[in-house]
Structure formats: structure tokens, C-alpha cells
Amino acid sequence: MILHKSNSLTFFTPKESNSLGAIFLDTGISAGFPSPAEDFKEERLSLDKELVKNKEATFYARVSGQSMIGAGLDDNDLLVIDRSLEPSNNKIAVCFLDGEFTVKRLKVDNNEVWLQPENPNYPIIKITEDNDFIIWGIVTNVIKKVY
Template sequence: MRLHTVAELPQEGFSTVRVPLMGQALCAGFPSAADDFLEGALELPRWLVPNPPATFLWRIAGDSMRDAGIFDGDLACVDPSLKPAHGSVVVAAVDGEMSIKRMVVEGNTARLAFDNADLPVYALQELAEVDVWGVVRFTVRWHVARTRQGR
């Protein structure tokens, strides 16, 4: 994959890819159930999405990742082909419930954590079944006020 600097980005000629948008918000807090359906898709520049077949978008609900710069209403671009490592923000199913957390690796032990200093430590049960779905590649945030209808 070739990385571009802003100065190198051509004014035209970039292709786009359609990235599926999951139909239910991803819990940025305590886990909540996820639906197995898509809400639609967004077209993004191909250079933002190196692995389109595996990539999906998920809307964030909650503020447990605010210290990572991820806020309620943001869209997280998740790439399951990336290998999670210490410090990665990941989408994980914890006992079948979807959420977004920071992966913390200490020695041979990996755990999931909130990224909000105002919240208590995320207590993951010792026998919990955890399945990391992917790594958050980037987020999309609107910087203008939006109404409930999204306008």
C-alpha cells in the first residue's frame, strides 16, 4: 500500500468504494446487542479503505472512548484485516454484545479498556467470551450542528 502526503494527493482521479454502514449504533460504553443487518453504504475514497471487502462503518453511541477522540454520533471505519496490538482501538463482541474499546497488552495478557478517565475501569469477566471483530482505522465526525433528521 502506498501512503500519500497531502501535497501528493491529486486533485482528481481517485476512485471511490462503497463501505457498508451497520444498522445499529456501536456501544461506546457498556456493551449492547448488535443487529445483523446493514443500514446502507457510504462512498469513501479508495485510498482511505485499503481493504474494501472486509471494511465496514459503525455509528458510535456513548462517550466511553472520548479521550481517544471518538464521540457519540461518529462513524468508525473498522478493518478486520488489521492485526490488533497494544493501544489499538478495536470493535469486539463480549459475550455476543458489540462494543468499541482500547486494547491494552501487558506481557502475555490482553484486556479491553474504556478511554474515558471519568468512567470506572471496564470490568471484563474472567470467563467472558471475547471476539475482536476488527481495528478502527479512522473515524468520521461532523463539526456542524445536526438536527435529529441529520440535516
């Protein structure tokens, strides 16, 4: 269910699932040479249980744009956002700034706040008292398509 769509983010709420989860092979997947004859244990894994720590305060948002590519947030990635977490320096946050949602890295120093993109083609934004500004939530995970 889409909650809100802006130029840079589209918000969704997590949907409750009665599924047992996907099969999880608890063996570690080698990115080098495979280990011959390795035994593995099959379990069920729920991504909701892995990614969502506070169900009532968690939302998903799809990224639109390239301002955070240096942090590994690419266009069309799905963010997991927890609104119950305290914002702090260097966290990646979803912010409401002057009527638009944006995702940036928080920089806090001497009671001053900047929103730092992770792409040199975008400017750092200094927050002033003239801005309509709210830190909406903290990004805890990113879900990517790799095809």
C-alpha cells in the first residue's frame, strides 16, 4: 500500500505476512572457492523478523534519484526506515525538508545540522531556522535488486 509519493521517495507500510519465510541455508555462501562436501542446515528465514525491529514504527520507501549512490543507495532501492530510532551524527535519515522528503546523511556539530549527499554532484544542505525541517526516520537497511 502506497502511503505517500514525493519526487525522491515513495513510502509503503510493511504488510503482515503469515508466511513461514523463505528457505535459509545456514552454511555461508562462498564468494571465493566453494568448499567441497560441506554440510548445511536448512531453516526458514523471515525477512520481516530480520529487518523490522519495531513493526509499528517501520516503513519502506523506494529511492528515486542518485544523491546517495556513494552510500550504496541507488535509484529504485527499497529502504527500511525506523521512526523509533534516535537521529544522530552520521546516520542516514529520511527527512522532510521544505515540503519534500529526502534521504541524506546527517551531520551534526555544535547544534548545527547539515544534510550531506553521498554524491559530489549534489550540494550539502545546511539546515537553518528558516527551513521547515523534520527528521522523519532512520534508514536501517536497504534492499537491492541485482539483476
